Amino acid sequence: MTEVIYTVKETAELLKCNKNYVYSLLRKGHLKCLKLGQLKIPAYEIDDFLRRNIGKDFSNQDHVTELVFNEGGELNENQTS
Template identity: 35%
Template sequence: METKIYNVEEVAKMLRCGKTSIYELIRQNKLRCVRVGRKILIPEMFINEFINNGGAKIC
């Protein structure tokens, strides 16, 4: 099984939000991520978890 991993810009497009909103969700621990150096990566399962938990009103 292959896990899809997205960057902040791709997730923003998927959720129809701005990149700043995604960074804020990550900062508030509402959207989990993986950090590799300075790069922020978001596996598909974290996006699904965020949506299944009701998302957020920030977008």
């Protein structure tokens, strides 16, 4: 059976990040959850988060920017957007 709801730990595993990063995404409103004993994130919310934010840089969650690549196809690390 396919999972329909994930814990913060499971969400972190899916997104390949740590739990604190998921908590930060939740606090800042980038990802939505509900509380059923503990915080849970619906699978559709994770999918929606990924679809809404494809091509974005979350290095600074307070200032999410578009990823910018130079002419050589390398990520421009000195973005100012």
